[in-house]
Amino acid sequence: MIVIFPDPVAKAISYLSLFYDNVLGEEPDGPDYNPTVPHILVGDGGGPGVRSHSLLDARLIFDIRCTDRAVASDTSQAVAATLRDWEFQDSSVTLLGGDTPKYSPDADRRLPAYLFTFTFAFRGQPKTLTEREN
């Protein structure tokens, strides 16, 4: 029996996509990038890593952008609240800590953006390992 950990970024994107549009794992690029509706970027923020055979502690970075600063602010608070609720929706996730959204505009494009981090423990899924046939 082995334990497979989830990809924390992919899991967070999957969860947030249940409630929000435009949840992305990569920063959109190009001169035409102009998010008039909120874009929620989820990134890998490192973190302590594997804690035990069954738990992975990971820090995630959330970057909420919108050309309308008020919309970006409201969305970031809503996303943070949704993430605080995650452990009550999914028993394989435990909130270990986090901060509150801080105004951190994208320096290249002067886009309004709010940034915050959360650290979660993710429980891995057991899987039976079978030897391959020669």
Add this chain to the structure above:
Amino acid sequence: MASTTIKVKFNKGAMEALRKDPSLRADLVKRAEMVARKASDNGRVEGYKVTDLVLEDPRGAVSVMATGHAAYHNRKNHALLKALEAGK
């Protein structure tokens, strides 16, 4: 049973001296250098600077700053945040 009163008096001067102790500061610098090394991908990205903040009062403090190209690298990759655990 008779109750016993224990008085604890903190020595503020000793605490400040402890926080500025050279060995403690050296430990902080070592940890900061490990964070900078990790953030800079073992020195491949230039501009991550470790500074011993000697005038910081009343404690010893060391900073890791992303300057020049490192500032851009850190903004794009969140390298300092990801490297935090290297200082533990």
